[in-house]
Amino acid sequence: MSILMKGINKIGNTSFFKYPLKALDHLGVVNKFDSKAWNSDKTQAVITGLGIASLVLKDGLGCYLYVNQSLHNKKIPEDKRKFVAALDLTNGGLMIALQLLAYATISHKLVQSKAFAKLFGKYISAPAKKCYKAIIDKKFIQKGMKPSTNKVFNESVAEYENSARKAFAHFSSLIAATIIGKRVLVPFIATPLADKAKQMMDKNSEK
Numbered sequence: 641m642s643i644l645m646k647g648i649n650k651i652g653n654t655s656f657f658k659y660p661l662k663a664l665d666h667l668g669v670v671n672k673f674d675s676k677a678w679n680s681d682k683t684q685a686v687i688t689g690l691g692i693a694s695l696v697l698k699d700g701l702g703c704y705l706y707v708n709q710s711l712h713n714k715k716i717p718e719d720k721r722k723f724v725a726a727l728d729l730t731n732g733g734l735m736i737a738l739q740l741l742a743y744a745t746i747s748h749k750l751v752q753s754k755a756f757a758k759l760f761g762k763y764i765s766a767p768a769k770k771c772y773k774a775i776i777d778k779k780f781i782q783k784g785m786k787p788s789t790n791k792v793f794n795e796s797v798a799e800y801e802n803s804a805r806k807a808f809a810h811f812s813s814l815i816a817a818t819i820i821g822k823r824v825l826v827p828f829i830a831t832p833l834a835d836k837a838k839q840m841m842d843k844n845s846e847k
Contacts, residue, residue: 688814691810696736699735699822710728740817742820752812764797
């Protein structure tokens with residue numbers, strides 16, 4: 641861990657990162673890497689939200705560029721340009737909407753709790769913890785060390801479980817937004833909606 645922190649600090653002290661990080665530090669947004677603030681639920685939620693926001697902004701910009709390109713692309717027959725542009729617009733809009741919807745549902749504490757329990761519940765159950773302690777105590781005794789008390793063991797397991805839940809929340813939210821929402825649901829419903837979008841564009845053109 642010390643090697644990792646030295647590497648992070650070395651990168652942070654380069655001119656490219658140094659001044660932006662200092663500016664954020666003065667705002668009170670960024671603390672030291674070993675600060676407990678990084679592990680707070682509020683900070684972790686902000687980090688996950690920023691990840692989703694970056695995806696949404698990227699897709700929003702991409703949608704605008706694709707639609708504009710399709711409307712003015714001479715390689716596409718003129719009578720097909722509106723449909724292609726409508727398809728791009730529908731794809732972009734759905735990507736943004738479904739990513740936000742996936743994030744709003746998957747990142748909810750109730751959903752997270754049930755999903756984590758379903759996938760990893762057996763690994764943090766009372767019998768599993770008892771087995772872990774027996775294995776650790778055996779290793780300690782073999783090395784001539786005194787086994788840890790139940791209090792120390794339970795506190796360590798609780799801290800590990802808390803970190804695992806936060807990591808699961810980040811990854812599951814991003815996976816739900818990028819894979820389930822963007823790659824599975826969007827293609828399934830984009831084409832039918834593109835026809836509707838094209839009809840609306842035609843009506844606006846007539847007006």
